[in-house]
Amino acid sequence: MRLEYFQMIDHVTEAGPERLAAEARVPEASPVFEGHFPGHPILPGVLLVEAMAQASGYLLLHRLGFARMPFLAQVREAKLRSFVAPGAALSVEAALVHEGSGYAVTEGRISAGGRRICDAGLTLRLLDFPSPELAAAMRAQAARIGLPGVPAP
Template sequence: MRLEYFDMIDTVDVFDVKAGHVETTARVPEKSTVFEGHFPGYPVMPGVLLLETMNHTSGYLMLGMHNFGRLPFFAGAKRVKIRRFVLPGMVMKITADLIHEGSGFCMTQNEIRVDGEMIAEAELTMMVMDFPSPELPELVRERARQHGVALGLST
Protein backbone atom coordinates (compact mmCIF):
# COMPACT_ATOMS: atom_id res chain seq x y z
CA MET A 1 0.00 0.00 0.00
CA ARG A 2 1.42 3.34 -1.09
CA LEU A 3 -1.01 5.92 0.24
CA GLU A 4 0.65 8.92 -1.37
CA TYR A 5 0.17 7.37 -4.84
CA PHE A 6 -3.34 6.02 -4.18
CA ASP A 7 -1.96 2.51 -4.71
CA MET A 8 -4.33 1.15 -2.10
CA ILE A 9 -3.88 -2.60 -2.33
CA ASP A 10 -0.88 -4.92 -2.28
CA THR A 11 -2.24 -8.12 -3.80
CA VAL A 12 -5.28 -9.46 -5.58
CA ASP A 13 -5.82 -12.82 -3.88
CA VAL A 14 -9.08 -14.01 -5.49
CA PHE A 15 -10.11 -12.82 -8.95
CA ASP A 16 -13.32 -14.67 -9.86
CA VAL A 17 -15.04 -12.57 -12.50
CA LYS A 18 -17.67 -15.22 -13.32
CA ALA A 19 -18.79 -15.31 -9.69
CA GLY A 20 -18.58 -11.51 -9.43
CA HIS A 21 -16.12 -11.72 -6.54
CA VAL A 22 -12.68 -10.25 -5.81
CA GLU A 23 -10.55 -10.39 -2.65
CA THR A 24 -7.49 -8.24 -2.00
CA THR A 25 -4.96 -7.63 0.76
CA ALA A 26 -3.57 -4.28 1.87
CA ARG A 27 -0.93 -3.74 4.55
CA VAL A 28 -1.14 -0.28 6.05
CA PRO A 29 2.35 1.25 6.04
CA GLU A 30 4.06 1.90 9.36
CA LYS A 31 4.99 5.40 8.19
CA SER A 32 3.25 7.72 5.76
CA THR A 33 2.90 11.47 5.38
CA VAL A 34 -0.85 10.87 5.70
CA PHE A 35 -0.33 10.02 9.38
CA GLU A 36 1.54 13.26 10.07
CA GLY A 37 -1.78 15.07 10.13
CA HIS A 38 -4.17 12.19 10.86
CA PHE A 39 -3.47 12.32 13.77
CA PRO A 40 -0.21 13.57 15.33
CA GLY A 41 0.67 11.14 18.10
CA TYR A 42 -2.16 8.76 17.18
CA PRO A 43 -1.91 7.70 13.52
CA VAL A 44 -5.20 6.38 12.16
CA MET A 45 -6.04 5.40 8.57
CA PRO A 46 -8.54 8.02 7.32
CA GLY A 47 -12.03 6.66 6.70
CA VAL A 48 -12.08 8.13 3.21
CA LEU A 49 -8.98 6.05 2.38
CA LEU A 50 -10.72 2.93 3.70
CA LEU A 51 -13.51 3.74 1.25
CA GLU A 52 -10.95 4.22 -1.52
CA THR A 53 -9.38 0.84 -0.68
CA MET A 54 -12.78 -0.82 -1.13
CA ASN A 55 -13.18 1.17 -4.35
CA HIS A 56 -9.90 -0.20 -5.74
CA THR A 57 -10.98 -3.76 -4.95
CA SER A 58 -14.31 -3.17 -6.72
CA GLY A 59 -12.38 -1.59 -9.56
CA TYR A 60 -10.51 -4.82 -10.20
CA LEU A 61 -13.81 -6.66 -10.41
CA MET A 62 -15.12 -4.13 -12.95
CA LEU A 63 -11.89 -4.24 -14.96
CA GLY A 64 -12.09 -8.02 -15.11
CA MET A 65 -15.74 -8.00 -16.11
CA HIS A 66 -14.83 -5.77 -19.04
CA ASN A 67 -11.64 -7.71 -19.90
CA PHE A 68 -9.55 -4.67 -18.93
CA GLY A 69 -11.06 -2.79 -21.89
CA ARG A 70 -13.02 -0.19 -19.91
CA LEU A 71 -12.14 1.85 -16.83
CA PRO A 72 -14.26 2.10 -13.65
CA PHE A 73 -14.70 5.42 -11.85
CA PHE A 74 -16.11 5.90 -8.37
CA ALA A 75 -19.67 7.27 -8.60
CA GLY A 76 -21.16 6.88 -5.13
CA ALA A 77 -21.39 5.10 -1.80
CA LYS A 78 -24.32 3.97 0.33
CA ARG A 79 -24.59 2.31 3.71
CA VAL A 80 -21.00 3.13 4.64
CA LYS A 81 -20.11 1.90 8.12
CA ILE A 82 -16.72 2.18 9.75
CA ARG A 83 -16.67 0.10 12.92
CA ARG A 84 -13.05 0.18 14.08
CA PHE A 85 -9.86 2.19 13.65
CA VAL A 86 -7.20 0.91 11.27
CA LEU A 87 -3.69 1.57 12.53
CA PRO A 88 -0.26 1.48 10.85
CA GLY A 89 0.99 -2.07 10.31
CA MET A 90 -2.44 -3.68 10.20
CA VAL A 91 -3.19 -6.08 7.34
CA MET A 92 -6.61 -5.57 5.77
CA LYS A 93 -8.53 -8.19 3.79
CA ILE A 94 -10.96 -6.56 1.38
CA THR A 95 -13.81 -8.19 -0.55
CA ALA A 96 -16.04 -6.94 -3.35
CA ASP A 97 -19.13 -8.74 -4.63
CA LEU A 98 -21.20 -7.68 -7.61
CA ILE A 99 -24.75 -6.63 -6.77
CA HIS A 100 -25.89 -5.21 -10.12
CA GLU A 101 -24.55 -4.13 -13.50
CA GLY A 102 -26.33 -2.16 -16.20
CA SER A 103 -26.49 1.09 -18.17
CA GLY A 104 -22.77 1.72 -17.69
CA PHE A 105 -22.91 1.46 -13.90
CA CYS A 106 -22.05 -1.32 -11.45
CA MET A 107 -22.88 -1.76 -7.79
CA THR A 108 -20.79 -3.81 -5.38
CA GLN A 109 -21.01 -4.85 -1.74
CA ASN A 110 -17.66 -4.41 0.01
CA GLU A 111 -16.08 -5.33 3.33
CA ILE A 112 -12.77 -4.73 5.07
CA ARG A 113 -11.65 -7.13 7.80
CA VAL A 114 -8.57 -7.24 10.01
CA ASP A 115 -7.84 -10.56 11.72
CA GLY A 116 -11.35 -11.67 10.76
CA GLU A 117 -13.01 -8.71 12.48
CA MET A 118 -15.30 -6.45 10.44
CA ILE A 119 -13.72 -3.01 10.13
CA ALA A 120 -15.77 -1.32 7.41
CA GLU A 121 -18.45 -2.03 4.84
CA ALA A 122 -20.10 -0.12 2.02
CA GLU A 123 -22.19 -0.46 -1.10
CA LEU A 124 -20.33 1.25 -3.93
CA THR A 125 -21.47 2.46 -7.34
CA MET A 126 -19.01 2.74 -10.18
CA MET A 127 -19.37 4.23 -13.63
CA VAL A 128 -17.61 2.16 -16.30
CA MET A 129 -16.44 3.96 -19.44
CA ASP A 130 -13.85 3.88 -22.18
CA PHE A 131 -10.30 4.74 -21.20
CA PRO A 132 -9.91 8.54 -21.43
CA SER A 133 -6.31 8.43 -22.70
CA PRO A 134 -4.39 6.04 -24.97
CA GLU A 135 -1.56 5.36 -22.49
CA LEU A 136 -3.83 4.49 -19.56
CA PRO A 137 -4.88 0.93 -20.56
CA GLU A 138 -1.34 -0.43 -20.44
CA LEU A 139 -0.60 1.38 -17.17
CA VAL A 140 -3.70 -0.19 -15.60
CA ARG A 141 -2.78 -3.64 -16.94
CA GLU A 142 0.76 -3.31 -15.59
CA ARG A 143 -0.53 -2.30 -12.15
CA ALA A 144 -2.85 -5.33 -12.23
CA ARG A 145 0.09 -7.62 -13.03
CA GLN A 146 2.06 -6.08 -10.14
CA HIS A 147 -0.86 -6.88 -7.83
CA GLY A 148 -0.95 -10.50 -8.96
CA VAL A 149 -3.70 -10.53 -11.57
CA ALA A 150 -2.86 -13.02 -14.33
CA LEU A 151 -4.44 -11.19 -17.24
CA GLY A 152 -6.26 -13.47 -19.62
CA LEU A 153 -6.46 -16.20 -16.99
CA SER A 154 -9.36 -14.87 -14.91
CA THR A 155 -12.27 -17.25 -14.42
Protein backbone atom coordinates (compact mmCIF):
# COMPACT_ATOMS: atom_id res chain seq x y z
CA MET A 1 0.00 0.00 0.00
CA ARG A 2 1.12 3.53 -0.77
CA LEU A 3 -1.42 5.39 1.26
CA GLU A 4 -0.45 8.89 0.12
CA TYR A 5 -1.01 7.86 -3.51
CA PHE A 6 -4.18 5.89 -2.86
CA GLN A 7 -2.51 2.74 -4.12
CA MET A 8 -4.27 0.29 -1.84
CA ILE A 9 -3.70 -3.00 -3.68
CA ASP A 10 -0.19 -4.49 -3.90
CA HIS A 11 -0.73 -7.71 -5.80
CA VAL A 12 -3.64 -9.57 -7.37
CA THR A 13 -3.57 -13.27 -6.48
CA GLU A 14 -6.75 -14.36 -8.21
CA ALA A 15 -8.98 -12.73 -10.81
CA GLY A 16 -12.06 -14.08 -12.53
CA PRO A 17 -15.21 -12.56 -13.94
CA GLU A 18 -16.99 -12.70 -10.60
CA ARG A 19 -14.27 -12.63 -7.95
CA LEU A 20 -10.92 -11.00 -7.29
CA ALA A 21 -8.48 -11.60 -4.46
CA ALA A 22 -5.46 -9.47 -3.68
CA GLU A 23 -2.79 -8.77 -1.11
CA ALA A 24 -2.06 -5.45 0.52
CA ARG A 25 0.58 -4.71 3.14
CA VAL A 26 0.07 -1.72 5.34
CA PRO A 27 3.25 0.39 5.43
CA GLU A 28 5.23 0.53 8.67
CA ALA A 29 5.38 4.29 8.44
CA SER A 30 3.24 6.94 6.76
CA PRO A 31 2.27 10.56 7.44
CA VAL A 32 -1.26 9.19 7.74
CA PHE A 33 -0.30 7.57 11.03
CA GLU A 34 0.99 10.84 12.43
CA GLY A 35 -2.59 12.05 12.60
CA HIS A 36 -4.47 8.77 12.87
CA PHE A 37 -3.67 8.59 15.71
CA PRO A 38 -0.77 10.12 17.67
CA GLY A 39 0.56 7.35 19.91
CA HIS A 40 -1.91 4.83 18.48
CA PRO A 41 -1.33 4.38 14.74
CA ILE A 42 -4.13 2.52 12.96
CA LEU A 43 -5.23 2.44 9.32
CA PRO A 44 -8.24 4.77 8.86
CA GLY A 45 -11.48 2.93 8.21
CA VAL A 46 -12.16 5.03 5.12
CA LEU A 47 -8.96 3.63 3.60
CA LEU A 48 -10.14 0.10 4.31
CA VAL A 49 -13.33 0.98 2.44
CA GLU A 50 -11.18 2.43 -0.36
CA ALA A 51 -9.20 -0.82 -0.53
CA MET A 52 -12.43 -2.82 -0.95
CA ALA A 53 -13.60 -0.32 -3.58
CA GLN A 54 -10.33 -0.63 -5.50
CA ALA A 55 -10.50 -4.44 -5.41
CA SER A 56 -14.05 -4.14 -6.77
CA GLY A 57 -12.86 -1.69 -9.39
CA TYR A 58 -10.10 -4.00 -10.61
CA LEU A 59 -12.57 -6.89 -10.66
CA LEU A 60 -14.85 -4.84 -12.93
CA LEU A 61 -12.02 -3.57 -15.13
CA HIS A 62 -10.95 -7.18 -15.60
CA ARG A 63 -14.52 -8.34 -16.25
CA LEU A 64 -15.19 -5.57 -18.76
CA GLY A 65 -11.83 -5.71 -20.52
CA PHE A 66 -11.07 -2.13 -19.45
CA ALA A 67 -13.95 -0.89 -21.62
CA ARG A 68 -15.31 1.31 -18.84
CA MET A 69 -14.14 2.94 -15.63
CA PRO A 70 -15.79 1.98 -12.32
CA PHE A 71 -16.45 4.86 -9.93
CA LEU A 72 -17.55 4.26 -6.35
CA ALA A 73 -21.14 5.45 -5.89
CA GLN A 74 -22.43 3.82 -2.72
CA VAL A 75 -21.21 2.02 0.39
CA ARG A 76 -23.72 -0.08 2.30
CA GLU A 77 -23.39 -1.53 5.76
CA ALA A 78 -19.66 -1.06 6.09
CA LYS A 79 -18.52 -2.95 9.17
CA LEU A 80 -15.07 -2.15 10.53
CA ARG A 81 -14.48 -5.07 12.84
CA SER A 82 -10.85 -4.81 13.91
CA PHE A 83 -8.09 -2.23 14.16
CA VAL A 84 -5.36 -2.51 11.53
CA ALA A 85 -1.85 -1.62 12.68
CA PRO A 86 1.15 -0.56 10.55
CA GLY A 87 2.83 -3.53 8.89
CA ALA A 88 -0.30 -5.69 8.74
CA ALA A 89 -0.66 -8.09 5.79
CA LEU A 90 -4.19 -7.87 4.44
CA SER A 91 -6.17 -10.12 2.13
CA VAL A 92 -8.63 -8.07 0.09
CA GLU A 93 -11.51 -9.70 -1.78
CA ALA A 94 -14.24 -8.44 -4.07
CA ALA A 95 -17.15 -10.52 -5.33
CA LEU A 96 -19.67 -9.52 -7.98
CA VAL A 97 -23.26 -9.47 -6.77
CA HIS A 98 -24.90 -8.00 -9.87
CA GLU A 99 -23.94 -6.23 -13.07
CA GLY A 100 -26.65 -3.91 -14.26
CA SER A 101 -26.90 -1.33 -17.01
CA GLY A 102 -24.22 1.22 -16.20
CA TYR A 103 -23.56 0.00 -12.70
CA ALA A 104 -22.39 -3.00 -10.69
CA VAL A 105 -22.91 -4.16 -7.13
CA THR A 106 -20.13 -5.96 -5.26
CA GLU A 107 -19.30 -7.28 -1.83
CA GLY A 108 -15.93 -6.32 -0.41
CA ARG A 109 -14.12 -8.08 2.38
CA ILE A 110 -10.75 -7.73 4.09
CA SER A 111 -9.11 -10.22 6.42
CA ALA A 112 -5.73 -10.64 8.07
CA GLY A 113 -4.40 -14.02 9.08
CA GLY A 114 -7.87 -15.51 8.83
CA ARG A 115 -9.37 -12.82 11.05
CA ARG A 116 -12.18 -10.70 9.63
CA ILE A 117 -11.20 -7.04 9.42
CA CYS A 118 -14.08 -5.44 7.54
CA ASP A 119 -16.76 -5.94 4.91
CA ALA A 120 -19.22 -3.80 2.97
CA GLY A 121 -21.60 -3.76 0.04
CA LEU A 122 -20.48 -1.45 -2.74
CA THR A 123 -22.13 0.03 -5.81
CA LEU A 124 -19.98 1.35 -8.63
CA ARG A 125 -21.06 3.30 -11.67
CA LEU A 126 -19.57 2.07 -14.93
CA LEU A 127 -18.78 5.06 -17.11
CA ASP A 128 -16.81 5.72 -20.26
CA PHE A 129 -13.26 6.69 -19.43
CA PRO A 130 -13.32 10.48 -19.10
CA SER A 131 -9.82 10.80 -20.55
CA PRO A 132 -7.28 8.64 -22.37
CA GLU A 133 -4.78 9.54 -19.66
CA LEU A 134 -6.92 7.86 -17.02
CA ALA A 135 -7.41 4.79 -19.19
CA ALA A 136 -3.66 4.49 -19.68
CA ALA A 137 -2.99 5.06 -15.99
CA MET A 138 -5.46 2.37 -14.97
CA ARG A 139 -3.92 -0.13 -17.39
CA ALA A 140 -0.46 0.68 -16.04
CA GLN A 141 -1.61 0.39 -12.45
CA ALA A 142 -3.39 -2.89 -13.14
CA ALA A 143 -0.30 -4.31 -14.83
CA ARG A 144 1.81 -3.20 -11.86
CA ILE A 145 -0.32 -5.20 -9.43
CA GLY A 146 -0.41 -8.27 -11.67
CA LEU A 147 -4.00 -8.14 -12.87
CA PRO A 148 -4.21 -10.61 -15.76
CA GLY A 149 -5.62 -9.66 -19.14
CA VAL A 150 -4.62 -6.01 -19.19
CA PRO A 151 -5.08 -4.91 -22.81
CA ALA A 152 -2.24 -3.27 -24.67
CA PRO A 153 -2.65 0.48 -25.24
